[in-house]
Amino acid sequence: MTDFPSPSDRPKTARSAAFRLFRPVIFAVGIIGVTVGAVIVIHHRSQTQVAAVAPPAPPASPPITLSDPEPAPPITTADFKGFDLKPADQQADAEPPASDRYELTLRLERGDTVEKVLADINVPEADRKQIDSALKALLKKRRLAVGESIDLQLQTMPDQPDAPRVLALSIRPQPQREYIVTRRDDGSYEALEKIYQVRPRIVRVDATRRGSLQQSGMKAGAPTAATLEFIRALSYDVDFQRELKEGQRFTLLLEQQVTSDGLVVDPGRLLAGELKLTNRTITVMRFRPQGGAEGFYDPKGESVVRSFLRTPMDASHITSGFGMRMHPIMGFSAMHTGVDFGAPTGTPIFAAGAGKVVMAGSNGGYGIFVKLQHTSQIGTGYGHMSRLGPGIRPGVSVRQGQVIGFVGSTGLSTGPHLHYEFYRNGHPVNPLAQKFAMRAVVGGKDLARFRVLSRQYLNELKNAPPIAEASAPAKAKENAQFARDE
Numbered sequence: 076m077t078d079f080p081s082p083s084d085r086p087k088t089a090r091s092a093a094f095r096l097f098r099p100v101i102f103a104v105g106i107i108g109v110t111v112g113a114v115i116v117i118h119h120r121s122q123t124q125v126a127a128v129a130p131p132a133p134p135a136s137p138p139i140t141l142s143d144p145e146p147a148p149p150i151t152t153a154d155f156k157g158f159d160l161k162p163a164d165q166q167a168d169a170e171p172p173a174s175d176r177y178e179l180t181l182r183l184e185r186g187d188t189v190e191k192v193l194a195d196i197n198v199p200e201a202d203r204k205q206i207d208s209a210l211k212a213l214l215k216k217r218r219l220a221v222g223e224s225i226d227l228q229l230q231t232m233p234d235q236p237d238a239p240r241v242l243a244l245s246i247r248p249q250p251q252r253e254y255i256v257t258r259r260d261d262g263s264y265e266a267l268e269k270i271y272q273v274r275p276r277i278v279r280v281d282a283t284r285r286g287s288l289q290q291s292g293m294k295a296g297a298p299t300a301a302t303l304e305f306i307r308a309l310s311y312d313v314d315f316q317r318e319l320k321e322g323q324r325f326t327l328l329l330e331q332q333v334t335s336d337g338l339v340v341d342p343g344r345l346l347a348g349e350l351k352l353t354n355r356t357i358t359v360m361r362f363r364p365q366g367g368a369e370g371f372y373d374p375k376g377e378s379v380v381r382s383f384l385r386t387p388m389d390a391s392h393i394t395s396g397f398g399m400r401m402h403p404i405m406g407f408s409a410m411h412t413g414v415d416f417g418a419p420t421g422t423p424i425f426a427a428g429a430g431k432v433v434m435a436g437s438n439g440g441y442g443i444f445v446k447l448q449h450t451s452q453i454g455t456g457y458g459h460m461s462r463l464g465p466g467i468r469p470g471v472s473v474r475q476g477q478v479i480g481f482v483g484s485t486g487l488s489t490g491p492h493l494h495y496e497f498y499r500n501g502h503p504v505n506p507l508a509q510k511f512a513m514r515a516v517v518g519g520k521d522l523a524r525f526r527v528l529s530r531q532y533l534n535e536l537k538n539a540p541p542i543a544e545a546s547a548p549a550k551a552k553e554n555a556q557f558a559r560d561e
């Protein structure tokens with residue numbers, strides 16, 4: 076607010092100057108008072124008719140004479156009319172006059188115009204018209220949206236206390252663009268458009284897992300989209316049911332888009348992320364190979380995306396593993412050729428990988444069953460479904476993650492669960508023991524570029540400014556509001 080020193084400053088300054096100027100006088104008067112008082116006391120005690128003579132007074136003070144036996148009249152400030160002799164502390168406590176300048180933010184409502192808004196707060200018509208035409212010349216054909224805020228700097232004029240004067244008006248329909256109308260000294264209004272540059276800013280969000288990863292990320296200040304992207308990138312590798320524990324720490328590296336005055340235009344795109352599990356740390360980083368699609372890679376340059384999902388379903392838990400076991404219905408020991416995931420009826424089941432449906436429908440003890448062939452060697456099977464997914468029938472192709480059916484308890488089953496099988500060359504193997512090597516790897520021309528980026532991200536995951544610190548000077552908008560230029 077350095078552009079507009081408070082008008083109340085001036086009288087106050089003048090008053091203190093007067094006080095400083097006459098301080099010696101006040102002191103002198105005080106000394107005289109004390110001396111006179113002492114003389115009177117001595118005089119009354121001695122009971123003698125002695126005319127007390129006041130000590131020599133400073134030139135500015137009026138002559139004081141004592142006429143005994145009447146007591147000396149008290150010396151008051153009334154003797155020094157014209158001087159403001161209020162004690163210093165009283166002066167400091169005196170309330171400064173209320174500022175006649177103030178700020179106001181109004182919103183455009185349906186059917187509003189800026190002129191109408193100004194009319195509503197009683198801005199004089201001549202000013203309104205000038206502001207409106209200055210603004211119109213600037214906006215040209217662009218229209219202001221309903222709900223747009225109008226920041227006003229107003230001044231109350233002594234001659235017309237009910238009709239405020241507009242000193243400045245600002246509208247910022249986009250973070251990069253601000254329209255400002257200001258009052259010139261001659262009372263006319265000028266309008267200018269201020270363009271703020273938008274530049275990227277790298278920030279770090281440090282979070283601790285309390286509850287879900289998503290909530291913990293949001294609580295730490297990460298945007299939802301970036302947190303979800305991080306979780307998806309982790310989901311190929313991390314077994315969320317078994318490996319996630321409370322209190323585990325994770326870090327997101329974000330690229331925000333920020334205007335030159337500190338307004339965040341984009342809250343942050345995920346560049347990299349790191350999750351510290353009990354026995355290992357997973358790091359994922361965004362990279363786009365030449366001519367390829369953007370994706371997430373580990374620091375060694377292997378794509379996080381695997382040919383197969385670890386679990387073909389969300390929010391599931393393993394109720395029965397792969398191998399020999401006592402069959403719950405048959406009552407004898409038998410080979411369990413898959414893994415059972417317990418989940419409520421109707422939970423969607425995803426294709427573990429891209430492939431072709433080779434079987435879809437009733438299949439004895441398996442109930443409603445789907446079998447997918449992914450490569451010439453690898454297939455997957457899904458049993459006990461309550462129903463098939465939309466369009467799932469033999470011969471159709473499916474994408475990884477596509478819903479192929481829903482959890483149920485059809486066939487030989489004691490309750491709703493998914494029986495999941497994994498086949499290599501036609502033989503069931505333990506799905507959880509498979510090491511899927513079929514991952515894209517950064518190579519060739521991309522490798523050198525990836526290594527530089529990978530080193531940079533690993534460093535920034537530790538050293539980039541934390542999001543809270545980076546966002547601290549967010550008051551910049553208010554400060555820049557009425558500045559003429561950058």
Ligand SMILES: [Zn+2]
Pocket residue numbers: 395411413414415493494495
């Ligand atoms: Zn089973």
